[in-house]
Amino acid sequence: MDKLLDRKIKIVWDFRGPNAAHTAAHYLKHLEEFVEVEELKYDLGGVEHFSPTHSIAYLVVAEFELKEVRSILKPHRGQVYTGDI
Numbered sequence: 001m002d003k004l005l006d007r008k009i010k011i012v013w014d015f016r017g018p019n020a021a022h023t024a025a026h027y028l029k030h031l032e033e034f035v036e037v038e039e040l041k042y043d044l045g046g047v048e049h050f051s052p053t054h055s056i057a058y059l060v061v062a063e064f065e066l067k068e069v070r071s072i073l074k075p076h077r078g079q080v081y082t083g084d085i
């Protein structure tokens with residue numbers, strides 16, 4: 001059970017349209033503020049660009065924080081994060 005709660009979850013917000021890259025970068029600033037205020041376990045977020053009209057902002061959270069963070073921030077989707085912190 002401890003192993004399950006140690007998992008890291010990448011929660012994702014998709015942005016589409018001609019301003020997707022700018023919107024994702026701006027949203028990331030708000031996510032960084034949220035991490036600081038809520039004192040989350042991990043301080044890992046970022047932006048990825050898939051095309052000129054599709055970008056994402058993401059935040060990596062500990063699984064035990066997921067339920068609360070998800071209810072507040074309403075991400076579009078999520079996945080298990082396997083990268084390094």
